Amino acid sequence: MKIVITGCTGFVGREIVPLLAAAGAELLLVGRDPDKISKTYPGLPVATYEGMVERAHGFDLLAHLAALNNNVAASLEGFRQVNVGMTLTTLERARLAGIGRFVHFSTIHALDEKNMSHYARSKREAAAAIAATDIKAVTLFLPAVYGRQWGGKLSVLNRLPRRGSAMLFTAVAALKPVVEARKIADFLMDGAPATFGGEAYLHDDKDQNTVFRAVKRSVELTFAIATLLLFWWLFTILWVCVRTQSPGPGIFAQSRIGRFGELFTCYKFRTMVSGTRQSGTHEISESAVTSMGRFLRKTKLDELPQVWNILRNEMSLVGPRPCLPVQTELIERRTAASVYQMKPGITGYAQICDVDMSDPARLTAYDARYNALRSLTFDFEILIATFLGRGQGDRTAQ
Missing domain, CATH: 3.40.50.720 (NAD(P)-binding Rossmann-like Domain)
Incomplete structure (x- = not known):
């Protein structure tokens, strides 16, 4: 050179x-x-x-x-x-x-x-x-x-x-x-x-930093265990509401792409009618979302069951949102950008910036930026922004 x-x-x-x-x-x-x-x-x-x-x-x-x-x-x-x-x-x-x-x-x-x-x-x-x-x-x-x-x-x-x-x-x-x-x-x-x-x-690579890895995992485990112990009653109420509001299971289990591109089962409260096709939310009609589902998505309570994924070390509190195996363009872009070196998260930088999976190129760019900015301080800022209501999640098709 x-x-x-x-x-x-x-x-x-x-x-x-x-x-x-x-x-x-x-x-x-x-x-x-x-x-x-x-x-x-x-x-x-x-x-x-x-x-x-x-x-x-x-x-x-x-x-x-x-x-x-x-x-x-x-x-x-x-x-x-x-x-x-x-x-x-x-x-x-x-x-x-x-x-x-x-x-x-x-x-x-x-x-x-x-x-x-x-x-x-x-x-x-x-x-x-x-x-x-x-x-x-x-x-x-x-x-x-x-x-x-x-x-x-x-x-x-x-x-x-x-x-x-x-x-x-x-x-x-x-x-x-x-x-x-x-x-x-x-x-x-x-x-x-x-x-x-x-x-x-x-x-x-932050995952090579022992302090970052230990503190992040400790906080996530504490959060997941505390959520299950303190809010089991809320899980029960939401599960009953989902079941009685529309036919189908209360908890929705779906295959997603995780760290290193490996498949894992992601859990959420069901927000759509049973039988809705497996596709990105932006490709699904708004009519597929139940009235209870709209409430859950707006309040982000549909993500609560993912504390089980945190306990299983499949997800983090903060990270790129996991996509479906059928979203091939996004998977290819994320692979090229080394996004899959990180665990997916319940919330993330792209989400609080209102960037969703309807634009794979822009989403991957934000995921790569998050990887560059990743730290305990930045993760804390994203969590605070999420709790304050920043970001509306993936939008349905209009």
Whole structure:
């Protein structure tokens, strides 16, 4: 791989440049201060932005790390000049140099539309501007990056003994998304494949974090057991109401796609008339929903029996909603996006954003975003939003 890198003297650059060089990549380091770059990376070729077009002919991709970061005090216009204007200028120079791929480094903060900081806004605008061009580009959304050292707010860990800092970092990484620098280097060496519409996400697998796994499972088991012990009477009342309101079973059992693409039986209070065909809710007529079913769906009480799936470790409280085996397009998209590395959930990020299974591409994009943002903190935010009534579930056909 022949890779041009801008902004290489920042923390992320200092972590990935040695990794790329060790992997055998041919590098060209670009910046406004070539002398500073040469002192940081002796022996590696350096160019200015103006000289990049001539020097970078025949390179495979350009990794644009240069940015005005959120630790800088500047006006919104100042952030736009660097994070939007400079990015588009660099993109055009990459095109003139014939570079095959442009990678715009961004932040997961830009994924939060409510985040109106100058940094997040300018990064969102840059991603939108890049997507509007016809150049082969990908915006890479990253959480906190770590490597040989910790940077940003995590830099305090560098002062601690290595063993103690590693243990503390495991706890911190359970609360917030993080990614190891080596994954970024591997991504660039693989040619920076975009996952959705010019977007890609890199992150550590939360299921490999012992603190995240232990706390999440403990909370889910506590919730499931407490629900069964405290609300058994509600289960009974709802079961009787469903049975007496329309012929058929009170509990509806249906095969769904679970973690690793394996089938499992999902349990819900029945909300539709018996004999309704097995299909996505958005393909089922509203007339198939019973009057009791409308109440259950509106209050989300139809999901209560899924606490049994939690006890069986087939589902989580929060995760992508499980689909039917017949929803092949959604299954293919989720497989390609590694969504099935996670357990399905009773509620999820897409659901509180009112994205349902009627749009497989959009739903998968939200599932992938959830995977990138997944943490104990984010799961808690989704649960609170669900209890406050956000999201209406899958809509029936009109």
